[in-house]
Every structure is written in structure tokens, then in C-alpha cells.
Amino acid sequence: MENTDRWTETICALATPPGIAGLAVIRVSGTDSLEICNKFFRGTKSVPQFTDHTIHYGWWSEGVRKIDSVTLTVFRKPNSYTGEDVVEIGCHGGVFVTQQIISSLLSTSARHAEPGEFTKRAFLNGKLDFLQVEAVADLIHTQTRVGAQIAARQLAGGFTHRLNEVRDLLLKATSLLEVELDFSEEGYEFVSRSVFIKALDESVDLTSALLSSAQSSEILRSGFACAVVGYPNAGKSSLFNALLNRTRAIVSEIPGTTRDYLEDALVIDGYIVNLYDTAGLRHTEDVIELQGVQLTSSVIEQSNIVLLVNDSSCGFDHSGALQADIASRFPHIPIVCIQNKMDLVEGGLPAARQNDISCSALSARGADPVKVALLEHIRKSRQGFDDALINKRQASLLSETRQHLLSARNALNDGTTADLIAIDVRSAIRCLGEITGETWTPDILDAVFANFCIGK
Amino acid sequence: MENTDRWTETICALATPPGIAGLAVIRVSGTDSLEICNKFFRGTKSVPQFTDHTIHYGWWSEGVRKIDSVTLTVFRKPNSYTGEDVVEIGCHGGVFVTQQIISSLLSTSARHAEPGEFTKRAFLNGKLDFLQVEAVADLIHTQTRVGAQIAARQLAGGFTHRLNEVRDLLLKATSLLEVELDFSEEGYEFVSRSVFIKALDESVDLTSALLSSAQSSEILRSGFACAVVGYPNAGKSSLFNALLNRTRAIVSEIPGTTRDYLEDALVIDGYIVNLYDTAGLRHTEDVIELQGVQLTSSVIEQSNIVLLVNDSSCGFDHSGALQADIASRFPHIPIVCIQNKMDLVEGGLPAARQNDISCSALSARGADPVKVALLEHIRKSRQGFDDALINKRQASLLSETRQHLLSARNALNDGTTADLIAIDVRSAIRCLGEITGETWTPDILDAVFANFCIGK
Numbered sequence: 001m002e003n004t005d006r007w008t009e010t011i012c013a014l015a016t017p018p019g020i021a022g023l024a025v026i027r028v029s030g031t032d033s034l035e036i037c038n039k040f041f042r043g044t045k046s047v048p049q050f051t052d053h054t055i056h057y058g059w060w061s062e063g064v065r066k067i068d069s070v071t072l073t074v075f076r077k078p079n080s081y082t083g084e085d086v087v088e089i090g091c092h093g094g095v096f097v098t099q100q101i102i103s104s105l106l107s108t109s110a111r112h113a114e115p116g117e118f119t120k121r122a123f124l125n126g127k128l129d130f131l132q133v134e135a136v137a138d139l140i141h142t143q144t145r146v147g148a149q150i151a152a153r154q155l156a157g158g159f160t161h162r163l164n165e166v167r168d169l170l171l172k173a174t175s176l177l178e179v180e181l182d183f184s185e186e187g188y189e190f191v192s193r194s195v196f197i198k199a200l201d202e203s204v205d206l207t208s209a210l211l212s213s214a215q216s217s218e219i220l221r222s223g224f225a226c227a228v229v230g231y232p233n234a235g236k237s238s239l240f241n242a243l244l245n246r247t248r249a250i251v252s253e254i255p256g257t258t259r260d261y262l263e264d265a266l267v268i269d270g271y272i273v274n275l276y277d278t279a280g281l282r283h284t285e286d287v288i289e290l291q292g293v294q295l296t297s298s299v300i301e302q303s304n305i306v307l308l309v310n311d312s313s314c315g316f317d318h319s320g321a322l323q324a325d326i327a328s329r330f331p332h333i334p335i336v337c338i339q340n341k342m343d344l345v346e347g348g349l350p351a352a353r354q355n356d357i358s359c360s361a362l363s364a365r366g367a368d369p370v371k372v373a374l375l376e377h378i379r380k381s382r383q384g385f386d387d388a389l390i391n392k393r394q395a396s397l398l399s400e401t402r403q404h405l406l407s408a409r410n411a412l413n414d415g416t417t418a419d420l421i422a423i424d425v426r427s428a429i430r431c432l433g434e435i436t437g438e439t440w441t442p443d444i445l446d447a448v449f450a451n452f453c454i455g456k
Numbered sequence: 457m458e459n460t461d462r463w464t465e466t467i468c469a470l471a472t473p474p475g476i477a478g479l480a481v482i483r484v485s486g487t488d489s490l491e492i493c494n495k496f497f498r499g500t501k502s503v504p505q506f507t508d509h510t511i512h513y514g515w516w517s518e519g520v521r522k523i524d525s526v527t528l529t530v531f532r533k534p535n536s537y538t539g540e541d542v543v544e545i546g547c548h549g550g551v552f553v554t555q556q557i558i559s560s561l562l563s564t565s566a567r568h569a570e571p572g573e574f575t576k577r578a579f580l581n582g583k584l585d586f587l588q589v590e591a592v593a594d595l596i597h598t599q600t601r602v603g604a605q606i607a608a609r610q611l612a613g614g615f616t617h618r619l620n621e622v623r624d625l626l627l628k629a630t631s632l633l634e635v636e637l638d639f640s641e642e643g644y645e646f647v648s649r650s651v652f653i654k655a656l657d658e659s660v661d662l663t664s665a666l667l668s669s670a671q672s673s674e675i676l677r678s679g680f681a682c683a684v685v686g687y688p689n690a691g692k693s694s695l696f697n698a699l700l701n702r703t704r705a706i707v708s709e710i711p712g713t714t715r716d717y718l719e720d721a722l723v724i725d726g727y728i729v730n731l732y733d734t735a736g737l738r739h740t741e742d743v744i745e746l747q748g749v750q751l752t753s754s755v756i757e758q759s760n761i762v763l764l765v766n767d768s769s770c771g772f773d774h775s776g777a778l779q780a781d782i783a784s785r786f787p788h789i790p791i792v793c794i795q796n797k798m799d800l801v802e803g804g805l806p807a808a809r810q811n812d813i814s815c816s817a818l819s820a821r822g823a824d825p826v827k828v829a830l831l832e833h834i835r836k837s838r839q840g841f842d843d844a845l846i847n848k849r850q851a852s853l854l855s856e857t858r859q860h861l862l863s864a865r866n867a868l869n870d871g872t873t874a875d876l877i878a879i880d881v882r883s884a885i886r887c888l889g890e891i892t893g894e895t896w897t898p899d900i901l902d903a904v905f906a907n908f909c910i911g912k
Binding site for chain 1: 546
């Protein structure tokens with residue numbers, strides 16, 4: 001720790017959002033917090049006399065001057081959020097009262113908390129690991145039900161548990177390997193190679209699964225990006241409006257009404273879908289030579305899915321060339337063909353087109369099948385792991401872990417000696433420890449808390 | 457009460473401001489609140505088992521689905537904010553978690569609280585009177601230290617106590633008067649007229665004092681309006697900038713640089729001062745015929761004070777005609793003459809000008825004497841009563857009270873019979889009761905709570 005003194009100081013900050021409301025909570029944490037609050041609290045008991053985890057009415061006063069009627073709750077260490085002595089002051093919301101109480105506190109030995117400092121202290125006192133710390137941040141910032149649910153599971157420790165299982169497996173294998181090293185001159189092979197290979201393979205599988213869910217974590221955080229693409233007048237803007245259930249894009253019969261792309265969000269079953277309505281792509285001899293092609297291409301490039309809207313009244317294969325072109329240029333992005341204007345077509349989709357989605361964007365609920373298809377794709381994109389929202393820091397460490405494990409695996413196949421294999425496995429263990437916060441440095445600590453706000 | 461059922465329903469709402477933060481508090485109040493929260497709380501104890509005023513950790517869960525780690529505190533009636541059974545749920549801040557918990561609650565018999573409904577129930581259960589309710593609103597909304605202090609005193613009951621003293625005095629006098637009425641045919645005069653007159657006079661004095669502090673209450677709420685006025689190039693914008701301690705207005709040597717008026721606020725010793733920089737008033741034969749005269753006039757009209765800036769290097773009496781003109785047109789608004797550019801003048805203010813303020817707006821701290829003068833005027837405007845922030849509702853009822861009292865007083869002088877006098881005094885008592893909430897109707901209740909927000 002860069003400056004040990006800072007971590008023993010008593011800190012305070014507004015814990016609830018700033019603004020006008022009935023209630024606000026100010027949190028004080030550190031050795032002196034009870035004594036400091038006692039200077040300003042006038043109630044039936046003095047603050048140090050409070051029983052732990054009980055709430056007390058009184059007035060916050062500076063001398064004879066009453067600032068506000070408040071409630072005070074005491075949480076003595078280690079049974080508090082930070083693991084230190086904590087006092088929570090409940091006061092009336094609004095700018096002035098909270099400022100005034102904080103300024104009372106700052107007039108003592110207490111100082112204002114840095115962003116994330118309460119949670120940082122909770123980590124340093126062993127109340128939360130890194131994954132739980134990051135779950136707190138996700139819980140606070142997430143805007144989707146599913147994201148909040150996964151963050152809650154991560155906070156409950158599901159992710160930590162999974163990683164620790166892998167770590168324990170590797171630690172056990174390594175310790176056997178190290179015994180082997182000690183006796184290497186005698187030519188012993190304590191670790192059954194097959195057991196060791198199994199441990200490595202299982203660990204690689206899990207890190208791969210976690211890494212592959214990094215993208216779906218990002219979808220849960222930021223939303224599922226969906227580009228609505230097609231020839232002019234296929235009904236892209238109508239579909240866009242129908243999905244949003246309001247008139248967001250101007251719709252006309254004149255081809256090329258949409259020039260720039262429009263962006264809006266909807267929520268399907270707890271998932272955020274970011275919808276992009278693009279300019280119509282012109283059908284020319286070289287398939288797509290188009291107005292706004294660059295913009296549309298950049299939208300497609302950043303999408304999780306392309307909804308290719310086809311005017312089915314012109315034929316089900318009318319947009320075939322366009323679909324082929326997009327598929328060849330963006331091979332990793334799934335394309336769903338939306339057969340629009342089905343209300344103008346006799347009969348349903350032909351057998352060859354059963355994977356397409358039937359849609360009548362201008363009819364009531366005519367776009368519902370598209371929503372169903374989107375939800376199916378979002379669910380498919382959520383691979384395997386449901387207990388964690390993988391973030392960039394974790395993904396980068398998971399990727400490093402996986403490389404070390406694969407390197408150990410290859411070394412085993414190549415008949416490399418145990419000491420070289422042990423180095424790789426130990427590196428993998430260290431990476432896993434950095435993910436959970438089992439091992440850390442001040443730099444790692446700063447990285448984890450970089451995006452926290454004051455009062456957290 | 458319009459609909460008795462509504463007041464027995466269990467209600468819930470976010471009590472802290474919406475937004476991103478470490479902590480949010482959701483309040484549940486009503487008969488079923490403990491049972492309802494128990495459906496979702498997983499901890500070591502069930503909610504109905506909680507000891508009063510103790511805080512408990514656990515998970516908020518819907519079935520097996522964990523929503524958030526929370527703390528729950530139980531306040532059983534009548535020892536709660538509303539006087540009903542209350543549960544306070546402390547959860548992670550942020551939009552989604554709070555929405556999710558509220559939606560859990562709404563899936564039961566609980567409904568969302570109306571704006572101000574928690575405080576309204578506190579009133580109906582006798583926990584707060586109207587004056588305390590209005591103090592809560594002022595505490596939350598006030599932006600000045602002094603305003604918050606007075607609101608805190610009002611919440612503590614200072615204002616209520618003063619009004620009840622008057623009410624008791626009048627009640628006592630009236631009851632004696634009513635005994636007199638019963639025996640009126642026998643010609644008795646139980647109430648000593650002089651005692652009765654004294655009671656009326658004291659009551660008139662107090663209501664007058666309270667009414668006269670209505671303006672200063674408004675100053676504490678919205679700020680002290682101060683117009684900076686003067687001939688072109690007197691240094692108005694320089695003074696404006698110096699008071700604000702930043703370059704807000706463009707200053708040049710070209711007369712008439714300021715065209716429209718500028719507005720900004722500063723805080724002096726806990727008071728908000730709203731400063732208005734106006735266009736220079738032209739000096740012509742008929743004293744003020746000016747560009748922007750209408751705007752400047754409307755600014756002056758709404759001000760609590762006029763700072764008339766004079767260029768002392770042109771002579772101390774240079775703006776005399778302008779001062780006389782403003783004084784005649786706005787006789788109720790005090791004018792302070794600021795002798796600016798004193799750094800260009802030899803010696804200090806002459807004896808005849810000792811009431812003027814010496815100022816050098818362009819020198820460091822050269823505008824400090826103006827701040828001192830402003831503070832003095834603000835303090836002077838705060839007449840007498842320091843325990844209340846009188847609002848429009850209270851002022852209107854105080855004015856009605858005073859009229860009834862004066863009418864009773866006049867009737868006494870005219871030798872009117874006791875029964876007519878008693879009608880007036882009883883009306884005054886009713887008005888006082890409406891101020892505190894001793895007597896109320898649904899309409900009055902609505903008026904008091906009209907500006908409350910949800911969760912209060």
C-alpha cells in the first residue's frame with residue numbers, strides 16, 4: 001500500500017445519490033467514527049453506548065445549533081460494510097442538510113472518502129474479493145434485469161467459487177509436481193501424467209468457457225446491437241418503428257427516406273437491444289454500390305446481428321444478392337432474413353425459406369415474430385456461464401491464464417521437464433489469484449477501483 | 457378523508473434520490489409491511505422476528521433468484537416516521553436494483569406511495585403538525601445555511617409552540633367571554649375588558665411580527681435580490697464581477713457595454729444574494745431618459761435593494777439626480793450609494809457622504825465594503841422571528857387571523873356585544889388551528905402536500 005496512514009484515517013461521504021428526496025445517508029468509517037459522530041449527536045444515549053446494529057433518533061447539532069433530525073446506526077468492526085467501525089447517518093435529503101453534516105464531520109479528524117474508498121477498505125479487510133467488488137459496480141450500473149441478476153449471483157460469490165475450484169485443482173497438481181522436482185534426480189514420477197493432463201484440460205475448458213462469455217457479458221452491460229439493413233423501401237424504418245412501438249423514424253413511400261442511421265433501444269425480456277435503422281442499400285450491377293454504404297458498413301461491423309429486411313411482395317429471394325454480399329464481408333455476424341410485407345403475399349413462407357422470419361411491420365403485432373427471433377439469438381449468445389459478468393480486466397487475465405495452461409499442456413506433450421511445466425502452472429495460478437484479488441499490487445487495486453464513484 | 461381505504465393500504469417508494477450511488481433506501485409503510493418484506497428477505501431471522509429498530513443483513517430474493525444483498529430495519533408503530541409499521545430496505549444504488557425491489561413489493565398487496573404520502577401519514581397519525589411538515593419540505597429544498605437552520609428549528613417545534621401560546625391565550629379569553637354570553641341577560645361582565653384587550657393586542661402584535669417576517673422567509677428561500685444600477689461607465693459590471701469574484705460580465709471603457717441585464721448569485725455568510733447587473737442609465741435633461749429603462753425598472757421593482765454605483769472621480773454627488781429619481785419611483789426599496797473608483801480620489805468620503813459605501817471595484821478586495829453593507833441590509837430585513845420560514849399558505853392564514861383580531865378589537869372599542877366579538881375571536885382561533893393543522897379538511901391537506909415529491 002502506497003500510504004499506510006491514509007487507510008487508517010476516518011472517512012466520510014454521502015452514500016446515496018445527490019438530489020432532492022426525503023432521505024439521504026452519510027457513511028462514516030474508521031477508528032474514530034463513533035467518537036466523531038458523538039460530538040454532533042444529541043439523543044437519549046451517546047453514540048459509543050449504542051448497541052451494535054441498532055438505530056437511534058436524535059438531532060445533529062453544532063453546539064446549540066440544530067442542523068437536522070437524524071437517525072444513527074452503529075456497525076462495529078468487523079461486522080460492517082468496510083470491516084471497520086461504521087456509523088450511518090440518515091438525514092433529510094436535499095443539498096444543504098447533507099453538505100452541512102459532512103462539513104461538521106470534516107471539521108474533525110475525518111476526511112472525505114476517495115471514490116470507491118469504502119469498498120476498497122472492505123476489500124482490504126477481507127469483506128469482499130475483487131469479483132464481488134466488480135459485481136457491486138455492475139449491480140449499480142446495470143440497466144438490464146438479466147445483468148442485475150448475474151451481478152447479484154457474482155456478488156453472492158458464485159464466480160469466485162468457480163475460479164477457486166480451478167485454482168485448487170491446479171495447486172494440488174503443482175504441489176505434487178514440486179515433490180517430483182525435489183526427487184527428480186532419483187527419477188521418480190509422483191504425479192500421474194494422466195491426472196495432471198486431466199487437471200490442465202479441465203482448467204483450459206473452464207477458462208475458455210468464461211472467455212467466450214465475455215462477449216455476452218458485454219451484451220448484458222451495453223446491450224445487443226442489431227442492424228436493420230435492406231434495399232430501399234423494404235420497410236426497414238417501418239420495422240424499426242414497430243419494434244420500438246412508436247414513430248421514431250420517418251416513414252414514406254419514397255425510397256431513400258432514411259439518410260443517416262437512427263439509433264434507439266428497446267428491452268426484450270430484460271435484455272437491452274440497441275437497434276440501428278440504416279439507409280437503404282442500392283441494387284446495382286456490382287450488387288452493392290450505395291449511398292451511405294460506409295456508414296451502414298460501420299454499423300454492421302459493430303452489430304451482434306443483422307436483420308436483413310426483404311420486401312417479400314417482390315419475391316422471397318429478392319435480397320439474395322445483398323445477403324450473400326453481407327455474409328461474405330462480415331462472416332462472423334449472423335444474418336436473419338426478415339420477409340416483410342407478408343400481409344401483401346398469398347400463403348406463408350415456402351419450405352426453402354423456413355429459417356426466415358415472417359413479418360408485416362405495418363400491421364398490429366406484425367413485428368412480434370422478429371422480437372421472438374431476436375430473443376432467441378440473444379439467449380444463444382449467452383454461452384454457458386451464468387454466474388459472472390466478465391469484464392475487460394478479468395477477460396485479459398483469463399486469456400493470460402489460458403495461455404499459460406496451454407503452454408504447460410504442450411510442454412507435457414513435448415516431454416518437457418517438470419520444472420519448466422511448473423513455472424507455467426504457477427503463472428496460471430497467479431493470474432487466477434489476480435482475478436479474485438487473492439494476490440494484488442497497488443496498481444491492480446487502482447485498476448479495479450478506477451471507475452468507482454464517491455460514496456461507494 | 458376522501459377515501460379511508462387508501463390510508464390503510466401498505467405503501468412503498470424509493471426514499472433516496474434516484475441515481476447512481478453506493479446506497480439507496482426503499483421505505484415500506486403500513487399494516488402488512490413486515491409480512492410483505494418477509495416474502496422476499498432471506499436472512500438468519502424472519503422479518504416479523506426482528507427486534508424493533510435493529511438492522512439485519514440478508515438477500516432480497518424472488519424465489520431462488522437473488523436480487524441484491526440488502527439490510528432491513530423494522531420500525532413498529534407508533535415508533536416510526538409515519539406512525540405505522542415501517543420497513544426500511546437498504547440496497548445498492550442504481551436504477552435497476554431499486555426498480556426490481558419495488559416491483560417485488562408491488563407484486564404483493566403494497567402499492568406505490570403518492571407524492572408526500574409518507575409525511576401525510578405521519579401527519580394523520582399525529583407524528584408531525586403542518587408546520588413541521590412544511591419545515592421538512594423547506595429543509596430538503598433550501599439552499600442556504602440560514603434557511604436550513606430556521607427550518608430545523610421549525611421542525612423542532614419552535615413555531616408551533618409560539619402559535620399555540622397565542623391560541624391558548626385567545627381560547628382562555630373566549631371561554632370567559634362565552635360564560636359572559638350565557639349570563640348576558642343578567643348583565644354580568646365576567647371578562648375584565650382590560651385583560652381581554654391585552655390578549656387581543658398581544659395576538660395582533662405576534663401575527664404582525666410573523667407576517668412581517670414572510671418577506672425575509674422568502675429571501676431565505678429564494679435569495680436577496682440586489683440591482684446594480686448607475687450611469688454608464690460608473691463601474692457597475694466591474695462591481696458585479698468583483699462581488700462574484702469572477703469575470704461574468706464583459707467590462708470595457710466604452711459606455712453602454714452592458715445591454716441586457718445579467719443575473720448571477722453569490723453567497724454571503726450563508727445567505728443567497730441574486731445580483732442583477734443592469735444597463736447604464738443615460739443622463740439627459742429630464743434626468744433619466746434611457747436605453748433599456750424599462751428592463752432596468754422591472755429589475756429594480758423586484759429587488760430587495762438597489763446598489764446605485766457612482767463614479768466618485770466625477771464627484772460624489774454626480775449621481776444625485778438619478779438617486780432622487782429612483783427613490784421617488786420606488787419609495788419602498790432601499791438605495792445604497794456605492795462611491796466607486798475611490799482609488800482615483802484623494803482622501804476618503806466627506807462627512808456629508810458617510811452613509812455611502814467606499815469601493816474600488818477593480819482593486820483586490822476593493823468591493824469588500826459592499827459585501828459588508830449587503831450583509832447588514834440582509835440581517836436588517838430579517839425581522840424579529842427566527843423560528844419559522846413563513847410560506848404563502850401560512851402568510852395568508854396569518855393575515856386572516858390578524859383581520860379577525862383587529863375586527864374584534866374594533867368591536868370592543870365600539871361597544872359591540874360579546875356574541876359578535878366572540879364570532880371574530882373564534883374565527884381567529886380556527887385560522888391559527890389551520891396553520892398548525894389542529895383543524896383541517898381534505899382541501900387543506902392537499903394544499904400542504906401539493907409540492908411534495910414521491911418518497912417523502
